[in-house]
Amino acid sequence: MRIFDRMKKRGHEQLIFCLNKPTGLRAVIAIHDTTLGTSVGGTRLMEYEREEDAVVDALRLSEISTFQSASFDSDMGGGAAVLMTEEGQETDEAYFRAFGRFVEGLKGLFVAYPALGTTDRDFRYVRRETSSIVPMEGSHEITAVGVLWGMKACVRELTGNKSLKGLHVAVQGVGDVGQLLVDELAREEARITVTDIRYDALKVVQDRHPDVKIVRPEEILGLDCFVLSPCAVGRVLNDETIPKLKCKVVAGAASDLLEEPRHADALKERGILYAPDFVIGGAELYQTEPEFADAPRERLFEEARRVYDVVAEIVTRAEKEGTTPYRIAVAAAARRVGRIRMVRNIMC
Amino acid sequence: MVAKKTEGAASERILVLNPGSTSTKLAVFDGAECAFEDKISHTPLDLSRFERVWDQYEYRKAMILEFLDDRGIALNTLAAVVGRGGIFAPTVGGTYAVNQRMIDDARAAERGEHASNLGAVLAYGIAWDLGIPAFIVDPPCVDELDSIARYSGLPEIPRTSLVHALNVKATARIVAEKLGRDHRDINLVIAHLGGGISVCALKKGRMVDVSNGFSAGPFTPERAGAVQTVDLVNMCFSGDYTRDEIEDKLVGGGGLVAYLGTTDAEVVVARIKSGDEEAARVIAAMVHQIAKEIGAMAAALDGELDAVVLTGGLANNEYVIEKLRTKIAFLGGVVVVPGEDELKALALGCLRVLREEETAKTYPQTVEGGSASRTETEEK
Structure with missing residues (x-):
């Protein structure tokens, strides 16, 4: 794996490896771009078969983080942390405090928040060692509301109506965000099908919404539905899966959905409208903004509903320019970062 | 606890779950051999x-997984999970793949809350995460009655089947094997004798008539069985009892315990031997009622029966069995299969599907014209 080539290609600034033998901590922190400000990013905890996979995840997620900040008019840079675990590895207080020590050592260069595999509880330990974290209690609700409204923007583009009533929505993954998204979809009276690799998560959803249908994980991508909402792992949109899709819209909360950027084009060729993951799932960013630090929850939900406008604008422009929403969103994010970079050269 | 083997993958390794009101019994079978069985008690x-009951899912599942982990049973060695079936919609006998409709019925519990309703969802939940199949076998709601057996005398209250189907069906196979016959070729009257008593007429493997184990048939160690209807109505409307109190009297507080203060037939027999005449009269009455019900089921088979079978925990009681034998001797051969092994019956039902000797049924199987449309014919 040619790490420097990869960093150069995607414009990364730093890649930091952290090892703490006593606690078993093995972390990779990627700083993608700090033009807009301090890099802020999620902390993913996963089992990886190969170290390279963890590095690739850190690089990709940190780049997405930059796109996300730029798309939401945020003054934060892009970063991400990946904590590698092995099968059966315990992650206790010491483990997370060790991670906190490494983050603290970066002297504010990277600010972490919980993401896939880490929880607010884990971050209570991280916080004991560093102030460079963002409290994200309740962020899942914000994200779910943002995804819902981004989904509505896509639906309106295709049907002329933003209502989801009676539309079949398939949700892949009903973890924290997925479950809350199902709650929102149920309120919208959508016809909902869900899956997850963990039955207990499905049971929670179905106990709450007995009409929700469950399918096996391997069935969800090929389901005949209006909206497919991936809310689990990344890179589910690739050469193998895209030909199988029978949906009209892909709009989900999971990060890093495209295996490669060209897969956005492949989706368009199949007539599927894809809402860029870093836009539709970006409402959580509001929670990291100092401006909203003491804002009432309702204010955050109001902001989350603004994802509708952001997605609608991207989708409309893509249609007008004959390209994909993904390319429009990436170009817009890159343009903003580029413009601000010029300003940063001014000495003051 | 019995632990014979706890290591190693097996393509026929089956986790068996039997949730009861105060415990969850579990076993691991390698093929037809029990490798391990135990019980988790719940206070x-x-x-x-x-x-x-539905809300106990996470609690019981966590205890099961912890239990298996403590004993070194690797989940990834399992080929299937089978749970005891609950009181769901009427369906024909056999092994069923757990499906969404079954889960929905278990959650709704429209036919009654019972710990066994958790068997399907516990099996499903554990199996789902492992990507292996989940089954139930011959749930208590097996209903294969002939249409004629559904008439009660009141159109609003048709007779239904709610019996100890798991043990009855498993015992039918055991007896058939003893007789050197296929269970689908013989007629049996099987009396499951336990805390509850079910007496079933099996015509070529199908339960064409039964005495409902909860609310009909003979009185039992803890249930009243069939009581005279008008007298029961009078009691219900006397104002002296709430609905729950009446139900508790009929199921749990009736039968031996109502007359003698104990549900333990061994205790009753000991009292008889020490001269307790009332205990002797009550046991004689219970035997009398069981025998009458067996006779009724023999009649349901037009007298064409290959054997009368006595099974269940109470079949271990020699005093009761000998009294019963004497009364039903005129019907021909009596076979006693004492006790019941629900865990083994579940495992074997699952194994028949894994070995492709049977096809797993889809719940619920339609019951047409008052009788089960399909039953053992699905077996290969």
């Missing part, structure tokens, strides 16, 4: 936290 305090 009333443990369970009092839950409003409904």
